[in-house]
Amino acid sequence: MAKQKFEYIGKLNPGIAEYWGLKEHANKPIVLYESVLYHVLEVHKKDFESVENITEIYDNLRKIIKKPDYVFYNEKTSGLEYYKNINDTIVVAIRVNFGSTLKVKSFYPANPNKLNNRRSKEEQMIIDGEIDDTLII
Secondary structure: OOOOOOEEEOOOHHHHHHHEEEEEHHOEEEEEOHHHHHHHHHHHHHHOOOOOHHHHHHHHHHHHHHHHOOOEEEEEOOEEEEEEEEEEEEEEEOOOOOOOOOEEEEEEEOHHHHHHHHHHHOOOOOOOEEEEEHOOO
């Protein structure tokens, strides 16, 4: 079986890690396997306006990780959810585990109610698309 290709698209910001009680994962590389695009095309295609929209977001995942509008840690899935408004609000789901990297599992348009629900559960950490400077180490 051939190994999947992947690329590094960022790292877990120490401020985000500390905020969500994930200090041990601070600065871990975030990797994107090529299979994620195939997963999104197969499972979430109907949720997007077009295939071009999917590839545009795929090409901008680095920017979403670097400058999210909001980040939420979902304890049920052991995953970080990076939210960014690009035409629609997009969620990038990242699996948090004890390996040496964090992996992008999927991305898809967010239901507006989901984002509002996340924000009501936790204090907002990301303000106006910038990571709160007091949380950056």
